[in-house]
Amino acid sequence: MIALTVAGGARAAQAQGDKPLRIAIARLTHTHVHMLLGRPDRGDVRLVGIFEPDSAVAARYAAQYKLDRALFFPDLATMLDRTKPEAVAAFGSIREHLAVVEAAAPRAVHVMVEKPLALNLDHAKRIASLAARHGIHVLTNYETTWYPSTHAAYDVVHGDRAVGTLRKIVVHDGHPGPKEIGVPSEFLAWLTDPAENGAGALVDFGCYGANLVTWLMRGAAPSSVTAVTQQQKPDIYPRVDDEATIVLTYPGAQAIVQASWNWPVSRKDMEVYGATGYVHTPDANTVRLRTSEREQERTVTPPPRPESQGEPFAYLLAVIRGTVRVEDADLSALANNMTVMRILEAAKESARTGRTVRFEAK
DSSP: OOSSEETTOOOOOOSTTOOOEEEEEEOSOSGGGHHHHTOOOOSSEEEEEEEOOOHHHHHHHHHHHTOOGGGEESOHHHHHHHHOOSEEEEOSOTTHHHHHHHHHGGGTOEEEEESSSOSSHHHHHHHHHHHHHHTOOEEEEOGGGGOHHHHHHHIIIIISOTTOSEEEEEEEEEOSOTTTTTOOHHHHHHHTOHHHHSSSHHHHTHHHHHHHHHHHTTTOOOSEEEEEEEOSOTTTOSSSOSEEEEEEEETTEEEEEEEESOOSSOEEEEEEEESSOEEEEEETTEEEEEOSSSSOOEEEOOOOOOGGGSSHHHHHHHHHHTSSOOOTTSTTOHHHHHHHHHHHHHHHHHHHHTSOEEOOOO
């Protein structure tokens, strides 16, 4: 049985006496949708509708999660009008994010998209304009946003100031490749299509690093972006890059984002170096810390995140209810992710031309 409350369910909301968040899904072609459909039932989220025009994909998910077929609609506007959600979660191609916001914003429906925010900077600007015009939240979901280690690293750098002035950030993200790890055919089709995804590994995993670096730099845009991409497996990924390295410069600091579909194992980890020490996050729940040349490295387990900030849909509920305020530099925030889009756009241009792209001061 589906783990979250669905339309017609009797379980009451548990979070501060609030009614459950009425949420809809736009497309099922991104496997991160399992994060919502497989979510434990906390009584705080109620699924009211699903837009999925591919009948085979819809049938497969309906069977897997024992979903009422009345939840499914082949048309997005019809689904929004009939189910009247408070928020819609987009689990389709990156190109489709704009269409979801175009449909949701005039209906005052908030939106959470999977990373990155948009196909390109033009789409991102149109999304930001719609959000401002209609007063909705548009949040971007990254897996690393919910890692306790991610936030512990930030606290070490900016709260405790335990490693000195920030000097270098190195972010590693990726896996052996989407085909190699067996993503479903409907996901693989758009993930390897530059018209739907924007690029290959550069977008798929480069966005994680751009997001984390922008946050650690407290919202600042880089001074310059230099990127190199490769097709190490052109027989598998003939239309997109499968290897990307992005170098970002800031006054006094540098960041290196390594995005790859060629890692021998899946990874989402980062290294943050200050003038006197470093902090590493090898996984979601581990932090390795060394604060000076004289001290040895320590491994610590960070505390769990608060319930409203420990996973995407509790956070979405808290933001919509007003119990959590979104700051511009926050990992999910529109402002942060507009900077991410500027970085990705510059990285694609740099990789295409072989030149460094310099940002104009804002």
